[in-house]
Amino acid sequence: MGHQRIWTKMQQHFQDIQVCSSCNCSTDLQFVSLFEGFLEWAISIGNSVNGFPLLVIEISDKPGEEETKPAFKYIGNVHGDEPVGRELLINLANWLCDNYLKDPLAKLIVENVHLHLLPSMNPDGFSLRKRGNANNIDLxxxxxxxxxSLNDDEDSRQPETRAIMNWLRDIRFTASATLHGGALVANYPWDGSEDKRTKYYGCPDDDAFRFMASIYSHSHYNMSSSKEFLSGITNGAAWYPLYGGMQDxxxxxxxCFELTLEISDNKWPNSTELPILWKYNKMSxxxxxxxxxxxxxxxxxxxxVDGKPLPGSITVSGINYTVTAGKTLGDYHRxxxxRDKYEVVATMIGYKSKNTTIWLDDGPVTLDFVLDPEVSIKESVVQNVYDCDCNSKSTQEFVQFLWGAHLEVFFILIVILGFLLFLFQRRAKIKVPTSRQLSGSKKTVEV
Structure with missing residues (x-):
């Protein structure tokens, strides 16, 4: 992927980062732990304005490998003065390490999800204790x-922004969330509206996003009991419109289905509050x-044809959104x-599409598609012509032979061929009724 991979076998845990209300202290994350038989990787996906590496913790039973598991990412500290998410993601990595062989939920995540944690997207802003990065830009x-038309020139974007965009070109994340501070609510797309008005502006997967946001809110200690936000969730544009956001x-x-999570009313709390904040957000x-x-x-x-995976596309009837399967393994996660049922459609250029109906009222559904190639007679004929290994010089000499001194022979051959064609057509007309009767008695059904 072009990322710098740091892989050191060490039987130690990630050290806790302590956020103090009176100082700016940080902990070096450039190490990896080998704990209870599974690996964590630290991946540098780029650098900040001041050259600090943006380090990602990769947690999986097969780190560094492309898998058919869905990938999830958490990003913290997008705003430098909102460090609680940074702390919680370090705690999350520690907890998964400690409980992999003890807790069923930890085991489920490690073995069935490829998890990535970026504790700090804005290390420069954290050091300066301000919202923007070192260039004072809100990431x-x-x-x-x-x-x-905002930020259309990729070269003019901030290095932290470019690092995230390149990261998502390398890895197909199914879902993600960013951790912010200053409120207590789970926010979902769209973040902005077309006319800049503050109003509910839902995306095609509005139902899915409301469900995702509700999972976080109702698993939280008190987010779902919010008096400001019904059930502790909100559509971004209905709260306040923003543009150039990472979520949309x-x-x-x-x-990638991304939520923006506001996880603490106080942006920069005292370090003594961190254990309570971890307790409130852990299950979420x-x-x-x-x-x-x-x-x-x-x-x-x-x-x-050959059983090989196809990088096709998955759509759901009634939802204007496409999910792409992996190029190597052909896996998809939608x-x-x-709810009661969905009609799922698989498509691939050069292949016939297939669709089926699934019910999602009780757990996930595993659905594989085997697509048949779409080949027409015309394409086959054209292919045969191109595959013909003819010698152009020999063909030219043959034509010259026919149209030269042997023109009379050529004329006789044409007359003979015409007569044979006449006989063949008469024979075919006699057999037409029989052929139609046979073809009508046979039916082929493709499932």
């Missing part, structure tokens, strides 16, 4: 926007990741809210 306004860009351009963080394998439709797309 959650620095992504291309669907409604207005993920959904539109990366096929875990259940949101686990939801990838507890619902939705998952599977692979194959070719019926997050959906539980």
């Amino acid at each position: 959650n306004r620095d992504f291309p926007d669907q409604f207005f 860009w993920n959904y539109i351009h990366a096929g 963080l875990l259940n949101l990741v686990a939801s990838l394998v507890k619902t939705g439709v998952h599977g692979r797309i194959y070719s019926s 997050f959906l809210a539980p």
Whole structure:
């Protein structure tokens, strides 16, 4: 992937980062632990303005490998003065290490989800204790926007923004969430509206996003009992419109369902409050990741010709959104809210599409598609012509031979061929009724 991989076998845990209300202290994350038989990887996906590496913790029973498991990412500290998410993601990594062989939920996540944690997207802003990065740019306004021409020049974007965009070009994340501070609510797309008005502006997967947001809110200690936000969730544009945000860009351009989570009313609390904040958010963080394998439709797309995986596309009838299967393994993961039924359609250029109906009222569905190639008679004839290994010089000499001194012989051959063709047509006319009767008695059904 072009990322710098740091892999050191060490039997130690990630050290806790302590956020103090009176100082800016940080902990070096450039190490990896080998704990209880499974690995963590630290991956540098880029650097900040001041050259600090953006380090991602990769948690899986097969780190560094491309798998058919869905991938999930958490990003913290997008705004430098909102460090609680940074702390909680370190705690999350520690907890998964400690409980992999002890807790069923930890085991479920490690073995069935490829989890990535970026504790700090904005290390420079954290060091300066300000919202923006070292260039004083709000990173959650620095992504291309669907409604207005913002940040269309990739070279002019901040290095932290470019690092995230390149990261998502390398890895197909099924879902993700960013951790913010200053409120207590789970926010979902769209973040902006077409006319800049503050109003509910839902995306095609509004039901799925409301379900995702509710998982976090109802697993939280008190988020769902919010007096400001019904059930502790909100549509972004209904709260306040913003443009150039990372959440909408993920959904539109990366096929990734992303939430923006406001996890603490106080942006920069005293370090003594961190254990309480971890306790309040722990089950929300875990259940949101686990939801990838507890619902939705998952599977692979194959070719019926050779059985090889196909990088096809998955759509759901009535939802204007496409999920792309992996180029190597042909795997797809489509997050959906539980309900009676969905019609799922698999397509691939050069192949016949297939569709089927699934029910998601009780758990996830595994659905593989085997697609048949779409080949016409015309294409076969054209292919045969191109495959013909003819010698152009010999053909030219043969034509010259026919149209030269042997013109009379050529004329006689034409007369003979015409007579034979006449006899053949008469014979065919006699057999037409019989042929139609036979063809009508046979029926082929493809499932």
